[in-house]
Amino acid sequence: MNKKGKTRLSLAFDISGIVLIVVAIVIVKLATNPLVEIIAGILATVGFGLIAGAKYV
Template sequence: MNKKAKSRLSLAFDISGIALIIVAIVVVKLSTHPLVEILGGVLATIGFGLITGAKYV
């Protein structure tokens, strides 16, 4: 994989991670059930993992 493709893939991981974190924040803010808040936490964790993993692509 060339450098340009790696750069684009890394950017895609960053954008999708940020989007998941934003979705998680909205879900937690609008939730009324504790299980939904747990789901928001899982989404945020996956988002942070994507952002962290983008460095190693």
């Protein structure tokens, strides 16, 4: 894969990670069930993982 393709893929990982974190924050703000908050925490963790893993692509 060329450098431009890697840059785009890294940017895609960053954007999807940020979107997952924002969705998780919104879910936690609106949730009334603790199980839903746990699922939102898992989503946020995956989002942070995508952002952290983007530099290794």
